Amino acid sequence: MTPELTALTLAALLQVVQYVLMAVPANIELGPGKTLSPRDRDRLGGNIQDMLSTRTARLYRALDNHFEGLILFAIATMVVTLGEKSGTFTTICAFVYLFARIAYVPAYAFGWSPWRSYIWLAGFAATTAMLIAALI
Amino acid sequence: MTEITILVLYGFLVIITLLMQATGAMTQLGMGYLLSSRDENRTVSGIAARLERALNNSITAMVLFAPAVLLIVVTDKSSSQSVLAAQIFLIARLVYVHAYAFKLTGIRSLSWTAGLASTAVLYFMAL
Numbered sequence: 588m589t590p591e592l593t594a595l596t597l598a599a600l601l602q603v604v605q606y607v608l609m610a611v612p613a614n615i616e617l618g619p620g621k622t623l624s625p626r627d628r629d630r631l632g633g634n635i636q637d638m639l640s641t642r643t644a645r646l647y648r649a650l651d652n653h654f655e656g657l658i659l660f661a662i663a664t665m666v667v668t669l670g671e672k673s674g675t676f677t678t679i680c681a682f683v684y685l686f687a688r689i690a691y692v693p694a695y696a697f698g699w700s701p702w703r704s705y706i707w708l709a710g711f712a713a714t715t716a717m718l719i720a721a722l723i
Numbered sequence: 724m725t726e727i728t729i730l731v732l733y734g735f736l737v738i739i740t741l742l743m744q745a746t747g748a749m750t751q752l753g754m755g756y757l758l759s760s761r762d763e764n765r766t767v768s769g770i771a772a773r774l775e776r777a778l779n780n781s782i783t784a785m786v787l788f789a790p791a792v793l794l795i796v797v798t799d800k801s802s803s804q805s806v807l808a809a810q811i812f813l814i815a816r817l818v819y820v821h822a823y824a825f826k827l828t829g830i831r832s833l834s835w836t837a838g839l840a841s842t843a844v845l846y847f848m849a850l
Contacts, residue, residue: 641762648761655741655782662734662789666727669796701758711738718734721727 589673591664591717594681598660601688602653608692609646616640642696649695653688656710660684663717670721677720683713726792726801726845729809733788733816737781740820744778747771770824777823781816784838788812791845798849805848812841 614622617638626635636647660681667677687710694703749757751767767775795805815837822831 637764641760644762645760658782658786658789659734659737662730662785665789665793666731666734669793670727695760698760700760703760704758715735715738718731718738721731 589664589668590678591667591673591681594678594685595661595664598657598685598688601685601692602650602657605646605650605653605692609643609650612643612646613639616643645695645698646692649692652695652707653691656684656688656707656714659714660710660717663714663721666721667717672721674720677717680713680717680720684710684717687713724806724810726795726806726809729806729813730789730792733785733813736813736817736820737778737785740774740778740781743824744771744774747774773823773826774820777820780823780835781820784816784842787839788842788845791842791849794849795845800849802848805845808841808844808848812838812845815841 617635621631621635621638624630628634631638636644639647664681667673687706690706691703691710693699694706745757748767748771751769751771752765756765766772792809795801815834818834819831819838821827822834
């Protein structure tokens with residue numbers, strides 16, 4: 588297994604952790620009566636996401652954002668590995684991505700603005716660099 | 724051009740779409756809001772909103788397309804037909820983003836269908 592694939596596995600596990608971090612407070616705040624329901628807007632009186640506390644809603648958005656990041660990163664690691672372009676540079680990029688996405692969660696939850704956006708940019712740039720490295 | 728190269732190019736297409744969507748959001752909502760925690764829900768309109776929907780759709784398409792390409796490569800089923808299917812996907816998705824941004828309604832749905840169909844063909848080839 589290449590180091591990039593290790594980073595990908597850890598990033599996927601981070602997504603599992605992010606799920607738990609969001610779902611546990613969400614269920615405590617809303618109660619299983621709402622979360623286990625079909626979440627029909629007319630019955631709940633709006634979108635269920637809008638009923639969360641500020642911090643839980645931020646964790647929800649952080650989870651949502653990582654889906655986009657993760658799918659691009661998954662492609663980047665796979666093409667680097669399959670194209671046999673794995674090296675020091677792509678390894679550094681992969682771990683920059685992983686640590687950026689780990690830091691992104693508290694940055695969003697605690698409202699470290701504008702650092703959250705810069706942290707996001709680091710992960711995004713690392714993924715783009717890996718995709719470019721796969722082509723050359 | 725291999726399927727893997729096309730997948731990388733599609734990755735770039737999504738990145739460019741994201742950057743255009745972010746530019747639109749920045750213009751309409753302001754940099755201050757984007758850098759904030761966005762606790763108040765603000766939405767964009769017009770071309771920025773269409774780019775946001777096009778981006779979301781492109782990510783859905785990517786989640787389906789990437790495993791298809793990886794399956795073809797890992798199972799050694801790559802052929803000129805599978806490369807063609809991947810090329811059709813890439814062109815269709817390129818057309819899709821433009822068609823959404825510039826409100827070319829019929830073309831958008833046609834290119835979406837072409838993209839989905841070529842992804843489905845890749846899965847059949849992998850079998």
